[in-house]
Structures are given as structure tokens and as C-alpha cells.
Amino acid sequence: xxxxSKLEEIVINRRSTKPTAFNGxxxxxxxxxxxxxxxxxxxxxxxxxxxxxxxxxGPAVREFCHQQAEQYRQITPPDKFAAAKYEKQAHNGxxxxxxxxxxxxxxxxxxxxxLEEICATAAAADNxxxxxxxxGIAVLWSTGGTVLQPVMKEYLGLGPxxxxxxxxxxxxxEEPQRPGKRTPISEKTKWITAL
Numbered sequence: 001x002x003x004x005s006k007l008e009e010i011v012i013n014r015r016s017t018k019p020t021a022f023n024g025x026x027x028x029x030x031x032x033x034x035x036x037x038x039x040x041x042x043x044x045x046x047x048x049x050x051x052x053x054x055x056x057x058g059p060a061v062r063e064f065c066h067q068q069a070e071q072y073r074q075i076t077p078p079d080k081f082a083a084a085k086y087e088k089q090a091h092n093g094x095x096x097x098x099x100x101x102x103x104x105x106x107x108x109x110x111x112x113x114x115l116e117e118i119c120a121t122a123a124a125a126d127n128x129x130x131x132x133x134x135x136g137i138a139v140l141w142s143t144g145g146t147v148l149q150p151v152m153k154e155y156l157g158l159g160p161x162x163x164x165x166x167x168x169x170x171x172x173x174e175e176p177q178r179p180g181k182r183t184p185i186s187e188k189t190k191w192i193t194a195l
Contacts, residue, residue, distance in 0.1 A: 010133050015177050017138035022095035022171030029057065031135055032098055032170070038131040042124035046109060050117040051124035054101040054156070056093075064101075065093040071146040071155065089145045093169060100128065100168040106161035114161065121165055128168060138173040141166050 001009075036053060044050060056064045069090035073081065093099055104121040106114060125141065132139045143166045146152045152164060 010130055012180065013177065014129055014133040015180060016140050017171075017173050017175065018140055019092050019094075019096045019169040019171065021173045021175045022097070022138060022169075023174055024095045025097065025172040026058075027097040027137060027170060027172070031137065032057070032100075034135070035128045035131045035137075036100075038127040039124040042120055042127055044120035045112050045116045048107045048109065048112060048117060048120070050104045050107055051121040052103050052105045052162075054103075056099040056101070057097065061093040061096050061099045064099060066090050067155070068145045068147075068152070071149070071151045075146065075149060075151050092142075092145075096169045096171045098170045100170065101156070102128075102165045102168060103156070103158060104163045104165060106159060106163075114163070118163055118165070121163075125165060125168065132170060136172070138171055140169045142169060143167075 032055060036055075039051060039053070040049070042051060069086050072086055072089055102121060102125045104114075104117050106117060129139055129141065147164055147167055153160075153162065156164075158164070
């Protein structure tokens with residue numbers, strides 16, 4: 001199998017797995033470091049490397065999830081509060097081995113738009129997803145809960161121009177991967193052969 005075919009197989013077979021489908025087995029920290037090294041090779045304009053990661057493992061995963069649930073309780077008006085949503089956030093990491101919070105740290109170069117820094121950070125996160133697929137690790141990229149709320153940036157001590165891109169829940173699962181489906185790329189592509 002050539003390199004393109006290997007990469008194609010990884011990309012096409014990658015699926016998101018909800019943390020409730022994890023089995024509680026622990027991923028070796030060495031493999032998490034390997035994934036972070038892959039992330040570090042994402043492209044970035046001017047080599048700004050704006051991606052940043054906070055890795056939670058062991059009991060810290062569950063503690064973070066409980067903190068996020070409490071943030072939800074604090075910012076939600078009583079008439080909008082949903083106990084089921086609170087419980088889901090509090091227990092989303094119960095079976096996860098690791099949780100990686102991904103954020104973009106805004107650089108000081110005014111010539112590089114924030115959008116480019118966000119895209120670079122998303123590319124770094126995608127490198128983690130693809131590497132996890134190659135290692136047989138299940139992942140969910142989540143932006144739920146309070147992840148995109150100002151309270152989370154404050155909790156983490158991030159700057160006003162930094163952006164959280166989400167949480168990556170990582171673990172193992174015995175659930176079979178469902179086949180993927182996409183609409184044809186021809187419906188999303190315009191070819192121009194002459195102007």
C-alpha cells in the first residue's frame with residue numbers, strides 16, 4: 001500500500017466516538033505525546049504556531065468535566081437550567097482516558113489575521129484526530145457545554161483574543177465504527193480551466 005492509500009484509509013475511516021461509548025481503558029501518555037507532536041506539524045502562516053493544548057488525564061478529566069458542569073449552572077438562568085444537560089457535562093469524561101483542550105493563542109503580528117490562526121489551530125487538532133485513528137484511539141471533538149462561553153476563557157486565564165476550539169475526548173471503545181457517508185465532491189467543486 002502506498003503512502004497516499006494509507007492516508008486515504010485513515011482519513012476516510014476516521015469517525016467521532018461519543019465518550020459514553022468509551023470503555024474506560026487508559027491510553028499510554030507516550031501515545032498522547034505522539035499525537036501532540038503530530039499537531040505541532042500543522043501549517044501556520046509566518047510559522048506563528050498558535051496552537052495550544054491543555055491535557056487532562058486520570059482523575060483530572062472527571063474533575064474538569066465537573067467544573068464545566070458547575071460553570072453551566074452558574075451562567076444559566078434557573079428557568080433555562082436543564083438537569084440532564086448538567087449531568088451530561090458532569091459525566092461526559094467518566095470513561096475517557098484523556099481530554100485535550102485546544103485553543104488558539106493570538107500572536108502579536110498584526111499582519112496575520114485571527115482567522116488564519118484559528119485555521120492553523122484547527123489543522124493541528126485535525127492532525128490529532130487522524131493520528132488517533134491510526135493508533136486505534138477513539139476521539140470526540142466537542143464544542144458543547146461552556147467550551148465556547150466567556151466563562152471558560154476566564155477559567156483558563158486566556159487572553160481576550162485567544163479562541164477555544166474545543167475539547168478532544170480520547171479513549172478506547174469496542175463499538176464497531178459505522179461506515180461514513182458523504183455527498184459527492186463533484187457537488188462541492190467548481191473547476192475552472194481558463195479565464
